[in-house]
Amino acid sequence: MSTRARVVQMEQPSATGGNALLVLVGLSVVFLLIVALLGAAKGGGSLFSESNLLYVALIFYAGAGALYMGFGVTGTPRYVKFASTSTAIGLAANTLAVAHRWYLSGRPPFASIYEMLLSFVWAVAVLTLVAEKKFGVKIIGSITMPLAVVCVILMQLLPSEVRPLVPALQSTWLHVHVTLAMLSYAACALSCALAMMFLIQDDLETETFLAWTTAMVSAIYIGIVATRFEKWGGLSVTGWDAKNKTDIFLGRGMRLFVTVPDLGWLFVLAAIGAIVPLALYFLGRVRKEESFFAIANKAVFISILLQIVVLAAFVLRVRDASYPSPDLEGLYPTSLAASPFLLGGMVTGIFASLLYLMLLWRRADLQGLLPSAATLDRVTYKTICIAFPLLTGMIAAGAYWANRTWGSYWSWDPKETWAAITWLIYAGYLHMRITRGWRGRRAAYFAILGFGVVIFTFLGVTYLLPGLHAYA
Amino acid sequence: MAVSVLSIPKRIHKMLANLRTGIVLLILVVIASALGTFILQRSATDADKLARAYSPEALRWLDRLGLTDVFHSWWFMTLLALVSLAIVFVSLDRFPNAWRFYARPYRKTDSHFRSALPTKVELPIRNAEAGLNAAERALKKLRWPVERISYRNEPSLYSERHRFSVMAVYVIHASLLLIFCGGIIDGIFGYSGFMSLERGQQVNQIELRNGKKKTIPFSIKCYGAGQENYADGSPKKWWSKLAVVQDGKEIQTKEIVVNDPLVHQGLRFYQASFGTTGNLDGLKLLATPENGTGREITVRMNQPFELDANTTVTLAEYIPDFFIRDNQVFKRSDNPDNPAFRLQVKNKATGEDAKLWLFPAYGETAQGQKTNYSFSYRDMQMGYFTGLEVSHEPGQWLVWAGCLLMGAGLFVAFYMVHTRLWIVAVPDAKGKLVLWIGGQANKNRDRFEQKFSEVVDAIRAELESTSAGASRAHQEEAELTLATK
Numbered sequence: 001m002s003t004r005a006r007v008v009q010m011e012q013p014s015a016t017g018g019n020a021l022l023v024l025v026g027l028s029v030v031f032l033l034i035v036a037l038l039g040a041a042k043g044g045g046s047l048f049s050e051s052n053l054l055y056v057a058l059i060f061y062a063g064a065g066a067l068y069m070g071f072g073v074t075g076t077p078r079y080v081k082f083a084s085t086s087t088a089i090g091l092a093a094n095t096l097a098v099a100h101r102w103y104l105s106g107r108p109p110f111a112s113i114y115e116m117l118l119s120f121v122w123a124v125a126v127l128t129l130v131a132e133k134k135f136g137v138k139i140i141g142s143i144t145m146p147l148a149v150v151c152v153i154l155m156q157l158l159p160s161e162v163r164p165l166v167p168a169l170q171s172t173w174l175h176v177h178v179t180l181a182m183l184s185y186a187a188c189a190l191s192c193a194l195a196m197m198f199l200i201q202d203d204l205e206t207e208t209f210l211a212w213t214t215a216m217v218s219a220i221y222i223g224i225v226a227t228r229f230e231k232w233g234g235l236s237v238t239g240w241d242a243k244n245k246t247d248i249f250l251g252r253g254m255r256l257f258v259t260v261p262d263l264g265w266l267f268v269l270a271a272i273g274a275i276v277p278l279a280l281y282f283l284g285r286v287r288k289e290e291s292f293f294a295i296a297n298k299a300v301f302i303s304i305l306l307q308i309v310v311l312a313a314f315v316l317r318v319r320d321a322s323y324p325s326p327d328l329e330g331l332y333p334t335s336l337a338a339s340p341f342l343l344g345g346m347v348t349g350i351f352a353s354l355l356y357l358m359l360l361w362r363r364a365d366l367q368g369l370l371p372s373a374a375t376l377d378r379v380t381y382k383t384i385c386i387a388f389p390l391l392t393g394m395i396a397a398g399a400y401w402a403n404r405t406w407g408s409y410w411s412w413d414p415k416e417t418w419a420a421i422t423w424l425i426y427a428g429y430l431h432m433r434i435t436r437g438w439r440g441r442r443a444a445y446f447a448i449l450g451f452g453v454v455i456f457t458f459l460g461v462t463y464l465l466p467g468l469h470a471y472a
Numbered sequence: 473m474a475v476s477v478l479s480i481p482k483r484i485h486k487m488l489a490n491l492r493t494g495i496v497l498l499i500l501v502v503i504a505s506a507l508g509t510f511i512l513q514r515s516a517t518d519a520d521k522l523a524r525a526y527s528p529e530a531l532r533w534l535d536r537l538g539l540t541d542v543f544h545s546w547w548f549m550t551l552l553a554l555v556s557l558a559i560v561f562v563s564l565d566r567f568p569n570a571w572r573f574y575a576r577p578y579r580k581t582d583s584h585f586r587s588a589l590p591t592k593v594e595l596p597i598r599n600a601e602a603g604l605n606a607a608e609r610a611l612k613k614l615r616w617p618v619e620r621i622s623y624r625n626e627p628s629l630y631s632e633r634h635r636f637s638v639m640a641v642y643v644i645h646a647s648l649l650l651i652f653c654g655g656i657i658d659g660i661f662g663y664s665g666f667m668s669l670e671r672g673q674q675v676n677q678i679e680l681r682n683g684k685k686k687t688i689p690f691s692i693k694c695y696g697a698g699q700e701n702y703a704d705g706s707p708k709k710w711w712s713k714l715a716v717v718q719d720g721k722e723i724q725t726k727e728i729v730v731n732d733p734l735v736h737q738g739l740r741f742y743q744a745s746f747g748t749t750g751n752l753d754g755l756k757l758l759a760t761p762e763n764g765t766g767r768e769i770t771v772r773m774n775q776p777f778e779l780d781a782n783t784t785v786t787l788a789e790y791i792p793d794f795f796i797r798d799n800q801v802f803k804r805s806d807n808p809d810n811p812a813f814r815l816q817v818k819n820k821a822t823g824e825d826a827k828l829w830l831f832p833a834y835g836e837t838a839q840g841q842k843t844n845y846s847f848s849y850r851d852m853q854m855g856y857f858t859g860l861e862v863s864h865e866p867g868q869w870l871v872w873a874g875c876l877l878m879g880a881g882l883f884v885a886f887y888m889v890h891t892r893l894w895i896v897a898v899p900d901a902k903g904k905l906v907l908w909i910g911g912q913a914n915k916n917r918d919r920f921e922q923k924f925s926e927v928v929d930a931i932r933a934e935l936e937s938t939s940a941g942a943s944r945a946h947q948e949e950a951e952l953t954l955a956t957k
Contacts, residue, residue, distance in 0.1 A: 167710055167730035167743075378918070389882040396875040404731050407664060407742045407861040409871060410655070412543040413516075414509040421502050428498055435491055461509070 060090030065145030110178035173401035184390035192451030508542030650874035657867030745859030
């Protein structure tokens with residue numbers, strides 16, 4: 001009863017200003033659609049091409065994300081209605097894009113990292129709507145929709161032409177294996193989002209969220225600086241062969257890197273910008289002074305601005321330009337498409353920080369809107385109960401297929417090994433929960449860790465630890 | 473002293489049967505596996521790449537610790553063995569209790585139990601037997617199996633669904649052990665290797681991973697292999713036509729492709745690689761007799777081809793890349809882009825033995841001594857080999873059985889709920905007769921609450937209709953008696 005009363009209370013003030021965001025999002029969606037339509041009309045070609053459909057999906061997912069976040073901030077229930085409509089339209093466009101590709105290639109879109117992301121985003125959108133309609137977790141879109149947007153942006157950069165299947169992929173098991181993988185990964189993503197919401201409902205201190213968010217952003221930028229910072233402040237990015245739409249290779253598995261001068265310093269700056277609030281948080285913890293947290297929150301704001309500046313600079317400098325390479329004489333071209341993971345990392349950092357701001361400003365309202373902590377805890381567990389058997393099936397199908405293709409059902413390939421690690425982590429979660437009665441925070445942290453490992457298995461292994469599983 | 477010696481196995485058992493130990497072991501497996509993916513592994517990397525990546529000193533230590541071959545090191549195997557033992561011990565420790573619960577379900581409805589059960593409802597009734605009958609009818613309508621229990625002359629109903637789901641967790645753990653067993657059997661008895669075949673070749677040896685050769689009890693003959701490409705030039709299909717030959721007889725033939733191996737006596741032959749050998753396989757020529765029409769023939773090295781009853785042609789020499797000095801043909805390189813062929817044409821009737829040279833890059837027709845045939849170049853076919861991956865995995869069936877069992881176990885464990893209902897007619901706190909209905913589910917309790925209230929509603933409806941029917945019957949009986957009076 002009390003929550004309901006709170007909801008009713010907060011609806012009053014926002015009712016007047018509630019339309020501003022709707023109008024804004026509506027206008028931008030219409031504007032972007034018109035721009036896209038003009039572009040498509042000018043360029044000729046089919047209006048219903050896959051890239052156009054995907055662009056429509058992107059616009060509506062972004063609109064839905066903005067509305068879900070707006071709902072989180074203002075608590076206007078109408079936003080959710082429009083947000084889920086927007087998600088549904090985005091999903092329809094996404095479905096058409098999948099169908100289009102399926103029709104063109106004559107097989108399900110599971111054969112490259114681009115196609116996997118296409119299916120993954122689709123599954124995430126479906127699950128978002130299911131979670132909202134069936135379980136009443138309305139706010140979940142504010143986490144999953146930005147995730148979908150990041151994935152669609154990533155997809156714009158990845159090589160997307162329909163390539164014929166190499167012999168090893170010509171198997172029914174491809175479809176079984178990848179369908180199970182995408183479904184289980186999407187369920188893991190959902191459980192992670194639910195666990196985060198649980199932490200909000202469980203009155204986890206906002207400062208702790210500050211620490212985790214800034215730690216993540218710091219890790220992203222420190223990681224980029226550690227691997228890509230070159231002498232005299234340059235940033236090295238992969239060279240891009242625009243004609244063949246691939247990275248430039250020096251030899252087998254050796255990419256050519258080019259150095260963008262001075263960009264490295266900006267990344268160092270962004271890393272410092274993210275570390276400052278984290279350091280302030282620890283200082284506040286050690287000295288037991290609350291005032292440090294207030295400064296840390298201001299520092300997060302500066303960090304977001306820095307991140308946006310870095311992203312803008314990165315996009316402007318790297319977009320279709322040529323730079324010298326440390327390995328070979330001469331200038332070599334690069335493109336945004338050559339650095340999907342750097343971009344993905346930066347966009348993720350910005351989204352994470354914005355989500356933190358949303359939490360910081362509207363925590364009380366958010367808590368009024370979310371289902372109770374006990375419900376979230378239970379739904380998180382149920383989602384993992386769905387994800388785990390799917391994960392098991394994915395590994396088993398993969399093993400069976402590997403046995404028919406590589407001659408061995410288990411080769412300790414990095415992808416296999418990390419799939420097994422993911423499985424073990426979720427198995428550990430289930431054991432602790434069922435036999436030890438783990439509930440609440442510990443279980444929620446476990447669920448978030450589990451999804452972190454899933455993302456590493458899905459994307460990290462592909463780019464860091466190449467092995468047999470080279471297709472995606 | 474003897475006591476402490478005896479207690480060591482007991483202690484080990486106690487330690488391994490602890491769930492905490494199991495979790496620690498799992499964490500160790502996770503860390504070791506992660507290390508095995510971050511550190512370059514000898515089995516998957518060239519020796520010089522390893523040497524480039526690590527300093528000799530570091531490499532020596534990594535080797536000594538087994539970190540360059542984590543997944544085959546003794547300590548990783550030990551870790552997996554300990555995990556298996558922990559699974560066995562934990563399951564053995566918990567199994568008797570679970571079995572007791574499974575084999576002898578608690579059907580009684582004593583007052584102690586009734587007060588302890590959290591999910592329960594009491595419905596007022598007039599008659600114990602009629603109430604239970606109504607409840608039984610309602611449950612049967614909802615397709616619940618019903619059992620009548622009589623405990624201390626107190627009749628009650630007991631109903632349950634999916635009792636077996638409480639045993640699913642043991643099935644899952646057993647399936648994991650089954651998979652491990654399969655892996656161990658393959659580790660001990662299994663082997664894998666490589667076999668390279670050219671067209672027409674017959675081989676009964678495989679080269680194992682460690683470089684040793686192994687002879688198998690039959691041989692594999694290759695009738696051909698090839699590659700098909702997509703329009704963009706990327707490979708679409710590799711195939712090899714193979715036959716199994718045992719004691720000189722062909723037992724089995726199959727065209728294998730990637731994803732579809734040949735299986736014989738537990739040995740599997742996979743299409744793994746394909747390439748050219750650099751040797752010539754055949755030369756396609758147009759052979760035209762004097763005053764006749766030509767026909768296409770294919771000649772192979774040193775195999776005479778009969779052109780007619782008297783004449784044969786033989787490909788006597790092939791030079792992939794030739795040059796001429798002092799009127800002699802020499803070889804310059806192995807690139808087959810400027811070939812030269814020497815043909816030998818023999819005639820039995822005239823006894824002539826003519827030598828001709830064919831230089832396709834400089835003219836289609838073969839030149840040299842005069843014969844009654846002329847030869848022009850059509851095409852040359854390079855020899856190719858097909859690389860077969862061979863593996864023997866006698867334990868794989870246990871692995872697949874384990875996977876299926878685990879799938880079934882997980883389905884039952886996660887999605888089938890053991891639900892129980894107890895119904896008894898007892899006096900309530902005020903002494904009035906009520907139908908006591910209690911229920912329990914081992915998971916998904918919120919969904920069960922809904923289901924439970926559905927059952928209660930159905931029973932209530934049944935009770936009402938019975939009592940209405942009963943009172944109507946009572947009334948009719950009364951009217952009847954009135955009428956007879």
